[in-house]
Amino acid sequence: MRFRAPRSVSSSPVRGPTHRNSYGLASDSDSEDYNSELESSFHDSDIDDDISVASSSSSSSSSHNLVSNIGQLSIRPKHIKRTPQEERLIEETVSAIRARAKYHDPYEEWEHEARRDAFREARKQFTEKEIQLMTERERLNDEREKRRLADHEWETEQVRGKLKVFVQKVEEIDKALIEGWKARDQALWDRVELAIKQEEDKVARKLEEERKLQEEEDRLRKEIELKRKLAAEKREREEAKRKEEEEKRARLEKEQQEQAQKEKDEAKKKIDDDIALRTRLRLATPAEDWAVARNNLQMLKNGPLAWVKEHKPQKSEWSAMRRQITPKIGQLTNDLGQINRITQQIIDVMQAADRSAERNSVYPSLASSLAKAILLQAETEVVAEKRAAIPLAQVTFNLLQVLPDFGSIFFSKLVQRSGGWPIPIVVPNHDNEKRPWKSNEEFTKVSGWRKSSSGDGSESPEEHVNRISALMRVYFNILKLSCASSNLYDMFQMPRCWIWFARIMNNKQLLDDPLAAQLIYIGLDVLGFDALKIFGNQWVKMLMLVNNVATDGFDDGKLLGGDTPIGAAACARVKLAIESILKGEQS
Template sequence: MVASLSTQMMGPAATEGRDDAPRMANVARRRPTGRYVYDSSDEDSDEDPVSWRKVPSQAPARYTTEDFDSLDELEAHVDQSADLDAVRLANELDPWELWEASCRRKAWHPIRHRDEARRRSKSSVARSDDHSVQEIASLLSSFQLQQKENERIERESFNQRNSVLWDGIEQAIRDAERRAASEAEQLSNARKKQEQAELEAKQAREKELARIEAEKQAAAQEEARVKAKQKEDEQLAKEQKKFNAMRGGKHLWPVCKEEYKHWQAEMNIIKTEILPTIASNQAWRKQCFAAKRIITPKIGQLTNTKSEIQRITTAIHNVLYEAKNAPDQSARRYLYYWMMNHLVKCLIRQAEQEVAARQDTAYPLARVVLGLILLGHSALGDVFMARLVKKCPFVLGYVPEKPNDCDDTTYRKYLGFRTDQEESTQMYVSRLTGIAALYFACLQTSLTSIASCIELPPDTSLEKLSKDVPLMLQPSRLWIWQVRGCTPPVAQYWLFPSLWCTFLEIAGVAVQQRYKRQASKLSSLILDQGIRNQQLGPPNATKDNEILHAARVRLQLMLEAWRSTNSLVGYASQGRDME
């Protein structure tokens, strides 16, 4: 609103030539024509402070908003000016008017100074802008110079690095070439060495092949010699067979009797030398009893597992090894044989009790015996057989003869009966078949299975260690026992049908696998002649003998099942394989 009023009060001349900053317009007031009014000039003017001049007649006064602080003040001033114009018409000079004119001039002075300052400021800003442009241009120029200098330095640095890099590359190439030459030389030397080694190996191989060929020829010659000898032996065996056909097998008795006497003598040495010597020495007896406390529970804890067999065999081996290598050399033999004798007693006692009830428990006992023999205790085989023959002489396929000067009690002891307590026939049969089962289990057990569960001595082979196994515990005794067991008068002893049942249950499968057709012929002989023709057992036996009759029926069922299936697996005892 103030702006519109100001525009109406200002003439065209008032707006022409205006600067950006607002200026105060000259206030022209009407004067009466031909009248003189009081006016004051600028304080900077050279004229007198008070001058009289004639003011021509002018157009109505026009004002701007810059002359007043508010619109109300402007309207009041317009009314006042109208009143003053009316007073001037009286052509009188009023001191108030003079003072007002003086104040107006004074008011115009700072306005002009402000306008002048604005003009100078604009000029200064313009000059400052020009100076800033020059400074910026100068700064840009210095930046460009600095950039060029930096580029020059970077270019020189790059060229230097590039030169160093290429020098390094060339040096690396030279080094690689030197290394390649060195490696080629080394490779050539290695190739020459390899060719030399191959040549030497070839010569050694040819030499070895020649040696092997010579050994093969020697082996072939030896084999031919053995075959010739075998053929000769077979021919002699045939002739001997023809010769023995009319003798009824009694020619076997001298050999069996000699074996029986040998083991009786071995047992007598233990009874007369080893046991009394230990009993008379308190220190040795103390050591033996300490070993006894270790051995006895171990046999009772034995099961048919690989880990248990290994554990118990190792524990007993350690005890025997300490006795065998005792510091006191005079005590070694006595301590060693006493402990082996006690071990065999524990094994046979276990066979009489456990094996009689469960035949499969004979296998782990047999594995412990053979394992200890493979570990270097070959003397255990002799002690084992001596006590085994004493308890059950029928393991030899032999029935002891009654001496002329022997009473019945002593003879019954020879036959394995107990003389210290009453024993029924059934208990006797059960106990002796248990002992026989232990022996048969030793004969049928493979040494390979034993070697798999024990730690063999270093730098030894199973073939070498097998030579330490006594002949009486080798598998060949299976055939010897069968031959003796079906030959009169041994086959006619009343206990042998029960022993045959135990033999087939424990070792029948191994016999069939080892002897094949010969074993089949022998089984057929027992079935046809021994059972059906009643030649196995006492000739005049009656059905009142329940034990003999039960054994014959049991053996007949086994052999008839074998004949129909060509196998004894169905009647074989469990435990041939370790768990």
């Protein structure tokens, strides 16, 4: 790029006078000796110097080429002879080229100076323009920053206003929930007091009936003794009245038999009423819960799963949907927005399976895969970080509210992965059909033991405790969330907390297991404060019972969790958790 600038005030230089001819040649009157000197000068170093000067000057490249060509002319074969006129022409040409190559042209120097002055002027103008642009840019930046700060202040005020409205709404919701909890607690206590009063009235009536019966038996016995004493004196009258007495005795025996039969019927009716009450309240025995979970699992394996695996179109559909669900479970974090988004995505996939042509097979199979993905994620994430159970429990709770039949499938898979601990129950030595287990490996797998993650053998006691603890922490968090909803499968209702603690405290074989102490601690850590609000003083009694078992032991001094290091550490954590709950210090 060239900068143009006005010419300086100095006038353009004038070239000097020219030579006698275009090449500045010498006259023809030179001596003949010039030819010999020219020929010898072609081999001197002066020619090389002149050529190098000519190449570095501002002359054109054609002059350099001409000199080079002339240098080549000096190298001629010896058999070629030139005339003196040819030699003189060559010498004059070389002299002219030398003179022109060394000539200093004032016009070119003036043009060079003019270009340099133009460059200085252009650089000065460029600097001034650049300073002006930078000043304008700074002014625009200042104005833009002021506008940004004003916009930010306005947005801050808007956010503060919305946040204030949101806080007020949250406080109103919390107040309504607290009032609902208080009303529910009062209603629960009223039902408990009513049941206690009814039981006391039943016992009082039974004691009164037994007292009257005893008094009647004593009176009859005294009458018989009196009659025996007066038998000698009143033999005649007794003979006359013997038939009447025998009839009276037969009537009395009949009445006694009727009374005994009546009492027997009342006892049977009471047992039937108790069974009906347990059925109405959905209170089953641990063996019944175990049988239901095992039956659901076997029906799922031998029914929908087996059918889907045997039919390629349905298997492809099931596999494609399963690949959509599994990565979503692995993306969970403790963020409400992400939890709701992933939950909705899973529900969409499950509803697509529910609308499938083979809904009775594809949907249960996909629900089983979803439950397995959640449990495997719990075994992986919750073992490393217990807070990871919260988003898993939240997603599972949301799915349990929406997806049909997912509750029974999820609980059966939970029992499959953790044995009898969710019920809790000691795993029996036979299946539901009273068939003994085929092998020790089958019994070990049914009991919740799996292969070690670090090798081919069975998992170590520490790995087993950590894995089952992770699964049960998710389960207890689901029970905690169920306080806000009653539209769940029975095994995920909050009363299962009381049933679980009551069953495990009534089973000495479970209490001797180190895992029992760890699971009791997890239950107290997750549900302790919520259970205290719901069950009140009855929960305090339960806590005192657990504390006595952990402190004084059971069954001739056995402590909770046994004498293993794992059990001892878990037992210590149980006592600390109970102390924190009673003090109101939530962990």
